[in-house]
Amino acid sequence: MECIRRAVAAGWMVALGMICAGSAQAETGQGSGKADMAQIQRGRYLSRIAGCNDCHTPGYLMSAGKVAEKDWLTGDHFGWRGPWGITYAPNLRLLMASLSEAQWLEMARGLKSRPPMPWFTLNEMQEDDLKALYHFVRYLGPAGEPAPAFVPPEQEPKPPYALFPSPPAK
8 A cells, every 4th residue: 555655646647557577477466366368468458559658658659659568668757747747657567566456456446646647547447457457567577767756846857848838727
């Protein structure tokens, strides 16, 4: 639970595919067996179509997805700046490595984070899809470095980052 609170406090968004193993099957983290390849394939598919790689994989969005899978979901040093401050897509592979499947499900259901993470869509994903993402990320295994920490709005962040306009006054 403490790791979940720290991740959320640090602005860790989708906390999905953060991960662990490097074998053809991923451990569940619950001692209840192995994920099968169909579940891992489903997680791979979901990580692409749900947009996880767009932010959590460096260069993925700008290369039209032409990034080797071994580099997927390792977080990014590209920031997203807006009235909330600046956030960075966390390294899901390192995050997932520290979570059991049950902890991941709890985190995904209760996550509230800063933009641009669409936490509200993660909250509504079906349990089977969340499990598939978890097992895929663990299958990839831990890799990369942690993303930079959240920067409050009153501090000047280091580039590179995208600047979001402030919402119009109501």
